[in-house]
Structures are given as C-alpha cells and as structure tokens.
Amino acid sequence: MRNGEVHGNNSKIKSGQLSVIDIDQNIFLKKKTFPVNELYGQDEGEEMGRNNHIKDVKIYKKMYEESIQNPELFWGNIAQSSLRWFKLFTKVYVGNFKKGNVSWFTNGKINACDNCVDRWVEKDPHKTAIIWEKDTPNDYKKISYQKLLEKICKIANLLKLYGVKKQDTVTIYLPMIPELVYSMLACARIGAIHNVVFAGYSAGSLCDRIIDSRSTILITCDFGLRGGKLTKLKHIADGAMDMCGMVKTCIVFKNKTKRGDIGNSKNHLYYYSRSIDSQANPDVPPDGGSGEDAHGSIHHNDRNNRTFECMGDAHPDYLDRIHRNDYVDGENDNGNSDRSRGVHTLNKIISKTNTAARKGGTIIGEGENCSRKKIEREEGKNGDCFNERQIYFPTKGDSNLQKSFTPPCRSTTSQERNNTFYCEVENGKSNFDESICTLKEGRDVDGSALMKNMRSYCPVEYMDSEDFLCILYTSGSTGKPKGVAHTTAGYLLYAYTTCKYIFDVTDKDIFGCVADIGWVTGHSYVLYGPLLNGITTVLFSSIPTYPDCGRYWNLIETHKVTQFYTAPTALRALMKHGDNFIEKYDLSSCRILGSVGEPINPETWRWYYNVVGKKKCVIVDTYWQTETGGIVIAPIPNLFKIKPGCATLPFFGIELEILDSKTLEPMKGSNVCGLLCIKSPWPGMLRTVYGNHKRLVGTYFSMCPNYYFTGDGAYRDEDGYYWISGRIDDTLNVSGHRLGAAEIEHALVQHVCIAEAAVVSFRHSVKGEGILCFVVKKKGGFKNYGEKSDSADGCDANGNIVNGTLVHQPSNVNDAVKSTHNYSDDKLLEELRLYVRQVIGPIATPDIICIVPDLPKTRSGKIIRRILRCIANGMDDFGDITTVSNYEVIDVIKSKFKESKEKRYPTSYSYEKRMQEKGDRTAHRSVN
Structure with missing residues (x-):
C-alpha cells in the first residue's frame, strides 16, 4: 500500500492509517536474506547442564505459557522475590493498548538506586560493582559497591544543593566515565528523571533534548576521550546552552582520564x-x-x-x-x-x-x-x-x-x-585547562571541587512504581526526536529479568556490554540490568579498534569477562582484519556472546561463533528497541538450536503477532512475513512520549489497533523462529543506532542550494545500514555550485537566495560559496556531509549523497520513498508505479545512484557482478 491510498475491499483501514508504511508485503522475501537453514547447538530434548536458571525446555515452556496466560501471577512473583520494596504493590498491571494507558505494580513504593546499590552494599560492600576500562588499554579502575554508593550520594546532595527536586529532569552530557553512572543513580536516588544525551551529539541536538525534556540542570565535563580523539564536550555544551537559554546550573566535572596513552x-x-x-x-x-x-x-x-x-x-x-x-x-x-x-x-x-x-x-x-x-x-x-x-x-x-x-x-x-x-x-593546585574548558560565572560550577565538601550519604526517595525514571530520545519519522519515558518499577523488573535469563548471569560474573550509556543498550545492560543482579559490570570508554583490532579481546582476557555484548557493526569491522588479533588472547572466561542493535548477518554470526567463541560460547542475537526497555526476542542459552542471523523466540511475557501489511489481519502459521507487533503489555514498555502522549498513541498503537506496532518487518519460519527484516518506515538503523530520515532531510534542505531531499538506507557491509541521500538542487544555474543564477528561485554567486528567505544558513557554507565561482558538485557534497555532521552529529554523516534532477512523486506531490529504497538495495521490482507522476525520472535516478555509489565505493559494482555470476544470493549483504 502506498501513502494515502485505501483498499476499497477493507473497511477496517481508514485513510492515512498506514501513512508511514510504504512497502510491498513481499518486499522482505525479495531481499533473500533469510531464512538460513543451519542449526547450531544441542537438540531440544537434551539436558545441557549449563543453564544456571532453567533446567530444561519443559520448564522454559511452562514459564513462557504462564507469562502469557497469567502475566499477573508470573510478573508479580518475580517482582516480589527479586526487587526490594518500601511498600508492596496492590495490582500487577492495568490498562491496554487502545489509549496507551498501561501501568504496572500500582501503589507500590520503590527506589532504583536502592535496588541497584544499597542492598548489595549491605550484603558485600567490597565487591566490585564497576570496572572502568579507560581509553587506553590495560588502564582501568575498579569501583566497589561501597565506593559507588558514596559517590552517588555526594552527587545526589550536590543536585539537591542546586534545587533539584523529585521528578525534575536532569540532562546528562557525559562520556563513558564513572561520573556518568554516579549522576544517573544520583538522580534515581532523589527521584529526579535522568535524560542522558550521547556525548557524540552536536550542540543543536543537545539543545533540542534540553528544551523538550524541560531541563534546567545540565551535567557535563571538560572533555571526552575516545579512540585517542579528544572532544571538547563543555565547548559543545556551551553552544547548546546559549541556543536554548533554559539551563540555570551547569555542573562541570573534570574528566580524570589521563589524556593519552603514556x-x-x-x-x-x-x-x-x-x-x-x-x-x-x-x-x-x-x-x-x-x-x-x-x-x-x-x-x-x-x-x-x-x-x-x-x-x-x-x-x-x-x-x-x-x-x-x-x-x-x-x-x-x-x-x-x-x-x-x-x-x-x-x-x-x-x-x-x-x-x-x-x-x-x-x-x-x-x-x-x-x-x-x-x-x-x-x-x-x-x-x-x-x-x-x-x-x-x-x-x-x-x-x-x-x-x-x-x-x-x-x-x-x-x-x-x-x-x-x-x-x-609534587601536589599542586588543579584547574581546568582553559584551552579545553571555561566556566561561565553564575551558571557553571566545578562539580569535582564541590564533591569534596558533599556528605557521603543521602537518603533515598520513596518513588511510586509509575514515577518516571528516565527519558531516552530516539529518532522518529516526523523529524523531531521522541522522548521515550520509562517508569521505575516496570523498567527495573524487566531489565533485571532479561539480563538474568537471556545472559544466564550468576553472582560471580563479569558483564561486558561495550555499548555507550547514551543509548538504551547502555542503560539496560551496562548499568541497570547487571547492577540489579548484583554482579560486576564493565564501563568501556574506548572503541574496538583502538589502539588496534585486539581491543575487545584484550578486554575479555584482562577482566575475565563472562558475557560479552556488542553490535554487528563492530564485529564486521573487526572481521575484515582477520583472526590474528583474536588468537593472541585467552577468551576462555566467556560463556555468552551477545549481538544487539540490528540483525546480525549470517556470515558475521558464523565468525562470532567459530572464531571468537571457539564453538564453545552461545550466541544470543537480541532484538529490542528503546521503547521496549529490554530484549523482547532472543534465544535462552543452551536450550534450543540456533540459526545464524535469527532472533529466535520471544522472551517471557512477549506475545508476538505478524500482521498482513494490507489487511492488518494476523498471519497464522509458518513461512509468513509482515508487520511485527506485540499483542499485550509487558513491564519494560514505554509509558509515554515525554510531554506528548498523543504522539505515543499515534506512533505505536494507532497504526495497528490493539497492538503495539514495532515499525519493523519480520518473518516467521517453519520452526516458529522470528527473523527481523528491518524498518518499514522512514527511520534508519545505522550501526545499531536509530536515526530519523526526516531529521537528516531537514538538515540537507537548509543548505542554500538544495531544494529537496529524501533519505533512505542501503545495505552496508560494516554498519548494517548506510545513509543514502538523494538531493535536488534549486533551479537556475546550479550545474556548478556558486555560479550566478539566472532564475528567480535560485541563489547568486554570493550564496544569497534570490526572492526567497533562508531560515538558517551555516556560516561555513556561506563562506565556501563566497570563495569561488567554480564550486563543483564534489565540493557541494562535501559541504552537505559536513553540515549534517554539525547539525545532528557524526553518527548521521551521510555515506552517499546523490544529486538527481527530481524525486519520484505521486500526483499529489508526495515523494515515493518505496522506489528509492528499492533502487538503493538493487531491486528492480518497484511494484505498482501507476500513481507515479514522473516515472521517467526513475531510470535517471538509478543511473545517478550507480555512478555515485561507484565513485564512493569503487569496487562495489564489479564485486556485485562477480557475485551474481557465481549465483551467490548473499551478494547484496556483502556489498557496500
């Protein structure tokens, strides 16, 4: 179905109801990326003897059936036995998907910090809670649960000193340093909502998130250091604060990472x-x-x-x-x-x-x-x-x-x-390096200095189960990031349970999730999941290739990591460098190898299993979202055979349904693909889009009434296993991070010489999905950017719009235009990449930008992105194109895209051709 169209034979579908679904029902099968008919692991009936919590498949099936048929009993029992309550809840859950008004553990009183830290201090205060692995290999710091509690309390008292109250929002813009964990749990301790912004985002993106979360307190530090690269975080934060004008107090910590590798x-x-x-x-x-x-x-x-x-x-x-x-x-x-x-x-x-x-x-x-x-x-x-x-x-x-x-x-x-x-x-007075960080009088305070005078104890706030714990911003198809709001009790229970069962954790485990806490994976499986289970978690501050491609494996060997959790993007990047880096290290401590962020392709899965895991580690390929709070599809270790690239089976309490994309009817049986939905509530699900509950209902519960709509397509095979095919709306999944196509498009059209833009993804051998931008230049003399325009709706040689108004014009673009009258398309493309990077952040930098004369549109002027996605991924079957008003442009776009891709990745098409000649169906997954 195309945007705005209605099938006359289905009265259940209202006009515009599927406005973000622009797909052919069989488009996923055409990709030929699944299923893979390979099985790894022992037979279902065999007892493994290695799973620490579920003895056999029969027990698992009994637990799963109870979680679906009687969720109140299932989740109520786990909540009572696994979390510490100040006041026990009176009802497990109420509400439904119709209005998105779900509540869990009503009338209960609880505190997240108390459950993550205090109760373990009482049990074993000297146990290591966090191993902070700094940017430099073999430079790390171990933080006990006792020391963690003291630091949390000091920051909690500091926040209270500056007026932070229960359910106030505190924005945190920090790299992967201990102060990030301290600050999050300090917020949880006093009942404030933490809003962590990834420390790679630009000032503009940070500003948007401060405004939307209504935050008047910002926590940052002088600099970040990642992969040997220094980022002036306070400088970026200054830009954001100047833009939004909302922040009354900025607490600045001194990053104690010693800056370098000496x-x-x-x-x-x-x-x-x-x-x-x-x-x-x-x-x-x-x-x-x-x-x-x-x-x-x-x-x-x-x-x-x-x-x-x-x-x-x-x-x-x-x-x-x-x-x-x-x-x-x-x-x-x-x-x-x-x-x-x-x-x-x-x-x-x-x-x-x-x-x-x-x-x-x-x-x-x-x-x-x-x-x-x-x-x-x-x-x-x-x-x-x-x-x-x-x-x-x-x-x-x-x-x-x-x-x-x-x-x-x-x-x-x-x-x-x-x-x-x-x-x-000798010990001397320490100040911030003024070349990196300056403090603005009346707004900025030195957090590191003030911490010394703070008390090392702060009482916990009794929080209602449904009080907000955190806001996490994730991109949406409308262009404006959504503030996904999670509440306290349900999120805690789901993070605890998924971490326990999917990673089979025990008391002495060392959990190595290498995600950044700025993303939901870091929230749930660097911080909350492991600490709720009372185990040791690794806080990793570097990148997988610094100083060489053995960094991950050195991490596992050094700290005896038992569960390792990373993204397919990182694994693909390491695969290209061979196996020698792995063979240098002893990885025998590891039992579980996890994958997160995007579907893992079978080739990478096999390498992960055979080379990294030595055929002795279980691979858990996990599917979930920021909105779900935790993993919703994954194999339970050592209970089932696993198929490479397959997410496998739903977790406890997750009842999946695949809907026909045209009729919205459930598709029963096996070998079906369609829209992936969840049928009933679960504890970790989001409660609202912060400050905009209508957007919650419109995004997640209106498209497929009475279901939670994931926005992804899926395939269910003959064994009932689920294969994720990817986003079916306009959201991109790049290196495991979700980005809004509309947000990137908005940045592109701010350029003085760009009239229109459409952004889609294409299969990328390293990042999973790459960012492909189709742009149309403004009319009138733009064959060479910067030449004088003969048209009234273009811009002149000085970069000024003729008979028009530019809302935002970056100074670097204007300066570049003024510098030459022969500004080539190559220079324009470089400017566009730079501008997207500056406006949104490095993660949104386009991989390919293709200049085209026009975009495929309906007669009403809507861009048909379905056709662009097909072109981007090498598919010639565009479906019904009778509604395309300018169908002649399709062949031109195909040709332009081929030229742009060949220029960007010179060997891609010759390689693809060779693969096709061999009849290799996986060629598209291997080509950039």
Missing part, C-alpha cells in the same frame, strides 16, 4: 595526546629527531605509524598516591615485574629552571645527555620482552609553547636510585 598505569599518571599526522614523521622519534619541549609537549610516532603530540598532565587526586618506588625503569627491573612503565629518565640533569618548574616542572636535557622515556614494557613469565614502546627526550625546550601552557601541577623533585634520576611531581 604513563604509569598503576598510579594513573597519564598524558594528553592528539593525532597531528596520519603518517609517521621521519623527523620524530623513534625514527629521528627530538621530541619534548620545556612544558612537556612530546612528538612521537606510535605503532600504527601515526604522529602524535602529547602534553604532560597529572591530576592531584592521584599524585598523593605516587611514590618513588612505584616507578621502575624497564632497563633496571631485571625482569622482576610482569609489566613496567617508566617516567622521565636522564643520565645527567643539565638544567632545571624556575620557569620550567612553574610551567610543569620539566627537566631539560641537551645533546648526548638526552635520554628516553620508557612508555611500556611487557614481559612474559620468562622475562622475555614482547612489547616495548619508547619516546625520546629533546635537545632543547620551546619557549613559546612553554609560555602558553598552564599545567595543573607546579613543580618537580628528583631522587637518585640505581644511577637513574626519577622525576616526581
């Missing part, structure tokens, strides 16, 4: 590092030249042949723990330590000036007396050195850089031991 991991002495050259500089050590100036700036080449600039930085919180004996020079340890990291070493101190001491205390060596800094030395059990990195000292300092640098520490001392001088930094 230093003493035991004592957390690290250094700022930024890449300055993508290739090795022959004048920089170790290949040649000198590196360090008087204020601690070092130039060096890393193992990946990139040139970095580093700046020394040590934070006072760690300095009082530093002792001379902790520093061991790799050459003098005689192989007595498994790992040694050194500091500045000089055979002879040449000079030490007061200026140098004030500017960071760097000791300056000259000529042949210049020695080296031992960066890292790793040794085997026999003392063999298998990894060593070095940085060399310079011949002289740079006075200009020295004058511009204000470090957090003031002076140095030295001590001779084993004929080597060891520099030790």
